[in-house]
Amino acid sequence: MSITTVRPFPAELRRLQDEIEAIARRSRLDFFETVFEVLNYEELNEVAAFGGFPTRYAHWRFGMAYEELAKGYTYGLQKIYEMVINNDPCYAYLLECNTLMDQKLVMAHVYGHCDFFKNNIWFAHTNRKMMDQMANHGNCIRAYMDKHGVDEVESFIDACLSIEDLIDIHSPGIKRRERASRYDFGEPAERDPIQPGKFKSKPYMDGFVNPRQRLEDERKQLEDQQKQAERRFPEHPERDVMLFLIENAPLANWQRDVLSIVRDEAYYFAPQAQTKIMNEGWASYWHSTIMTQHELTTAEVVDYADHHSGTVATHPGRVNPYKLGLELFRNIEERWNTGRFGRAYEECDDRDERAGWDKDLGLGRAKIFEVRKIYNDVTFIDDFLTPEFCREQQMFAYAFNDKTHQYEIESREFKKIKERLLFSLTNFGQPFIAVQDANHENRSELYLLHQHNGVDLKLDYAEDTLRNIHKLWTRPVHLETRFDDKPVVLTFDGTEQHKRLLGDNS
Amino acid sequence: MVQKIDRDNARFRQIVRGKIKQELKKYITHGEMIGKQGKEYISIPLPQIEIPHFRYGARGHGGVGQGEGDIGQPLGPGEAQAGDGAGDRPGGHILEVEVSLSELAEILGEELQLPHIEPRGKNTIYEEKDRYTGIRQTGPESLRHFKRTYKRALKRQIASNQYNPQLPLVIPIREDKLYRSWKTIEKPEANAVIIYMMDVSGSMTDEQKEIVRIEAFWIDTWLRSQYNGLETRYIVHDAEAAEVDRETFYHTRESGGTRISSAYTLCDRLVDERFPATDWNVYVFHFSDGDNWGEDNAICVELLSEKLLRKCNLFCYGQVESPYGSGQFIRELQRGLDERDNLAVAEIPDKDAIYDSIKVFLGKGR
Numbered sequence: 001m002s003i004t005t006v007r008p009f010p011a012e013l014r015r016l017q018d019e020i021e022a023i024a025r026r027s028r029l030d031f032f033e034t035v036f037e038v039l040n041y042e043e044l045n046e047v048a049a050f051g052g053f054p055t056r057y058a059h060w061r062f063g064m065a066y067e068e069l070a071k072g073y074t075y076g077l078q079k080i081y082e083m084v085i086n087n088d089p090c091y092a093y094l095l096e097c098n099t100l101m102d103q104k105l106v107m108a109h110v111y112g113h114c115d116f117f118k119n120n121i122w123f124a125h126t127n128r129k130m131m132d133q134m135a136n137h138g139n140c141i142r143a144y145m146d147k148h149g150v151d152e153v154e155s156f157i158d159a160c161l162s163i164e165d166l167i168d169i170h171s172p173g174i175k176r177r178e179r180a181s182r183y184d185f186g187e188p189a190e191r192d193p194i195q196p197g198k199f200k201s202k203p204y205m206d207g208f209v210n211p212r213q214r215l216e217d218e219r220k221q222l223e224d225q226q227k228q229a230e231r232r233f234p235e236h237p238e239r240d241v242m243l244f245l246i247e248n249a250p251l252a253n254w255q256r257d258v259l260s261i262v263r264d265e266a267y268y269f270a271p272q273a274q275t276k277i278m279n280e281g282w283a284s285y286w287h288s289t290i291m292t293q294h295e296l297t298t299a300e301v302v303d304y305a306d307h308h309s310g311t312v313a314t315h316p317g318r319v320n321p322y323k324l325g326l327e328l329f330r331n332i333e334e335r336w337n338t339g340r341f342g343r344a345y346e347e348c349d350d351r352d353e354r355a356g357w358d359k360d361l362g363l364g365r366a367k368i369f370e371v372r373k374i375y376n377d378v379t380f381i382d383d384f385l386t387p388e389f390c391r392e393q394q395m396f397a398y399a400f401n402d403k404t405h406q407y408e409i410e411s412r413e414f415k416k417i418k419e420r421l422l423f424s425l426t427n428f429g430q431p432f433i434a435v436q437d438a439n440h441e442n443r444s445e446l447y448l449l450h451q452h453n454g455v456d457l458k459l460d461y462a463e464d465t466l467r468n469i470h471k472l473w474t475r476p477v478h479l480e481t482r483f484d485d486k487p488v489v490l491t492f493d494g495t496e497q498h499k500r501l502l503g504d505n506s
Numbered sequence: 507m508v509q510k511i512d513r514d515n516a517r518f519r520q521i522v523r524g525k526i527k528q529e530l531k532k533y534i535t536h537g538e539m540i541g542k543q544g545k546e547y548i549s550i551p552l553p554q555i556e557i558p559h560f561r562y563g564a565r566g567h568g569g570v571g572q573g574e575g576d577i578g579q580p581l582g583p584g585e586a587q588a589g590d591g592a593g594d595r596p597g598g599h600i601l602e603v604e605v606s607l608s609e610l611a612e613i614l615g616e617e618l619q620l621p622h623i624e625p626r627g628k629n630t631i632y633e634e635k636d637r638y639t640g641i642r643q644t645g646p647e648s649l650r651h652f653k654r655t656y657k658r659a660l661k662r663q664i665a666s667n668q669y670n671p672q673l674p675l676v677i678p679i680r681e682d683k684l685y686r687s688w689k690t691i692e693k694p695e696a697n698a699v700i701i702y703m704m705d706v707s708g709s710m711t712d713e714q715k716e717i718v719r720i721e722a723f724w725i726d727t728w729l730r731s732q733y734n735g736l737e738t739r740y741i742v743h744d745a746e747a748a749e750v751d752r753e754t755f756y757h758t759r760e761s762g763g764t765r766i767s768s769a770y771t772l773c774d775r776l777v778d779e780r781f782p783a784t785d786w787n788v789y790v791f792h793f794s795d796g797d798n799w800g801e802d803n804a805i806c807v808e809l810l811s812e813k814l815l816r817k818c819n820l821f822c823y824g825q826v827e828s829p830y831g832s833g834q835f836i837r838e839l840q841r842g843l844d845e846r847d848n849l850a851v852a853e854i855p856d857k858d859a860i861y862d863s864i865k866v867f868l869g870k871g872r
Contacts, residue, residue, distance in 0.1 A: 046511040058514055058517075059514060060517040060518040061555070063511060064554060066511045067518065158557060302657055302661050302664070306657065314572035314573050315571070318569065319571065323572070396572070396573075398568050399568035400568065401580075407581045409576065409579045410568060410577065411577060417570055420568060420569060420570045421570050430562070431561070450560070457560060457563050459563060461559060462560055464558035
């Protein structure tokens with residue numbers, strides 16, 4: 001079943017698909033049924049611009065993405081060979097003008113992705129019928145556009161997109177709280193009576209060791225604290241800002257629907273951003289394994305080498321996820337094959353012994369299958385990046401030099417490289433923001449808290465994001481953060497922008 | 507082929523051009539893609555709109571890269587991808603590819619709602635153009651396809667066991683070499699010429715020439731989008747007329763009296779000799795402050811109605827305002843030649859009026 005075109009799938013490619021699928025299964029890859037479709041480059045760019053979903057709702061940013069892809073293709077800077085969708089069945093698009101060798105490589109690559117989508121734990125909660133869901137979203141938004149006007153709905157989507165990254169990526173796996181209901185006015189739960197801390201003492205000494213007056217004061221203080229906590233809403237800081245607004249902002253029904261759609265899609269795409277290095281690495285591992293061990297004909301070797309080296313080429317200023325992922329998976333396989341892990345190896349400080357270390361365990365394959373199941377990029381790098389690996393791969397950290405006004409290689413130190421990598425991966429390299437109080441100063445103003453970790457926010461963007469949140473919340477919104485080591489509150493009250501130092505009430 | 511994405515793409519372009527959704531205007535960044543053409547970096551303009559998010563600000567908190575190099579060694583242009591400072595790349599050998607003129611013309615056409623011009627279909631002239639689309643075994647060395655030649659040589663050396671991975675030297679022999687080859691395609695060509703005439707008498711100031719310059723640029727851009735192989739000619743006049751090059755046209759400053767008929771006579775002769783109306787689409791634009799030598803006005807009207815207007819697609823007269831001039835000429839034209847539909851006249855008192863006058867000139871679709 002094809003979804004974008006009525007073009008039949010060529011018999012030659014069908015034969016290749018059967019062949020490669022059989023090899024993939026024999027290699028113990030486990031995937032959903034995979035449906036391939038051949039598109040020309042205009043169609044492929046279009047599908048890619050829609051994030052893989054030809055049935056997506058209308059929005060100018062997809063047009064923007066298309067322009068970038070089309071220009072890149074026209075000027076010969078980039079070319080998408082393939083596109084895979086996390087869905088059951090898994091949809092994959094091939095570029096029509098690929099050579100047969102390209103198509104083989106791409107198919108093998110696709111089966112790697114499909115296996116990853118199906119088995120990696122971070123994808124476990126994604127909607128496997130997203131193709132249908134996206135079509136529904138598309139219809140829903142089109143209907144709202146017909147009813148309320150394109151501009152109105154599109155502008156509202158723009159505002160929602162401003163906070164599309166304010167989600168709680170762990171929430172699909174952890175239940176943080178009961179789903180709030182706006183109509184739930186139940187009594188607060190009974191609590192244990194508040195007991196001030198008492199020192200242990202003999203009964204006849206008690207009055208002296210624990211003076212009555214002090215106990216009373218302490219009890220009062222605790223009671224006040226608890227009352228205050230009860231008045232605070234939400235009770236605990238809420239990372240899922242979108243959900244909080246869906247449940248609590250004064251939105252029209254259509255607006256609530258649109259915000260929910262944006263949130264659904266954000267959660268659907270989040271795991272792909274969380275596992276970019278692993279996912280591409282895994283797919284590259286499998287295309288290279290399947291191609292070099294099974295599928296390549298002698299006539300194709302040079303072209304394959306050309307294509308593959310293009311995919312894993314390194315650039316000085318960025319990490320190529322294909323390369324890093326592939327090399328790291330191979331490195332893990334090698335280490336677990338030879339037994340270069342665990343305490344005995346770590347503690348061995350004889351250089352020659354370490355270099356020749358081979359316990360002939362043969363655990364490599366099993367280990368990488370396990371890794372692809374339970375890791376994401378952050379834990380992947382944290383656990384498996386080693387100083388030896390960084391050296392072999394010629395990795396370095398770079399930074400902007402204010403004096404020379406250019407980016408320069410800063411260090412080749414393992415610790416620094418790892419720190420940089422992890423920083424750029426943690427929370428997708430974005431700041432942590434949570435709803436602290438939705439009834440700030442008892443005036444139903446929204447108070448957001450930025451968990452500052454040493455890097456300041458981009459001020460103008462933060463201010464404009466507040467404006468967009470104000471469109472949803474409609475009451476004044478605040479953001480507590482830090483600039484130049486001073487606590488600062490940014491405020492947008494509907495007409496004006498303020499920035500004031502915390503503790504300074506003027 | 508109509509695609510679903512076209513709608514979104516059109517909307518995005520409209521936002522970039524500031525036609526809709528003004529509130530997004532401030533988020534438009536005029537980024538670029540860095541491409542390589544031969545040894546030079548070229549920059550391909552890529553407007554982007556970034557919806558505001560909470561983002562880290564500190565420029566250049568840096569990133570991680572891979573490759574050789576000592577500590578302190580700078581990265582090449584377009585290499586660093588981290589942070590928001592990625593725009594601050596060292597300049598050097600970046601060749602700007604500005605918004606293409608055809609794109610500009612499209613914008614202009616859309617903005618002014620200009621009708622597309624129907625070329626006068628008299629003689630269709632065919633133009634030959636070469637396009638390098640194919641590959642063949644022979645050709646001049648300058649057209650050698652490096653990558654394909656290299657691959658063939660590599661394959662041959664591996665197959666004949668001459669390739670040493672330790673010393674990966676690949677030497678192409680004659681049989682390996684592949685060359686680009688071209689196809690000649692014929693395109694129908696509608697020829698057009700624009701003749702600009704400008705009054706450079708003492709009363710025309712630099713400011714007025716600037717107006718003429720801007721106006722001429724936009725007219726040029728539009729007509730170029732409608733015709734392949736557009737020719738331009740420039741005539742300046744005071745009491746006498748002379749054909750000049752583009753540079754002189756915009757920068758000469760003469761003094762003296764004004765006799766517009768001198769220019770019209772020269773223009774008429776130029777058309778007859780070089781651009782016969784049977785083969786050419788002729789566009790004539792004349793800019794003046796309208797201060798002519800009294801008796802000359804009647805001669806001009808006669809020259810136009812008997813000669814020039816019969817030959818050209820369109821004759822446009824733009825009158826800039828002059829502190830000295832009487833501005834009588836435009837009224838003479840309006841009175842004498844009102845019924846001719848290939849004549850367009852407009853007053854251009856200041857820069858803001860350029861927009862409207864272009865619409866008057868080119869809105870006729872001739």
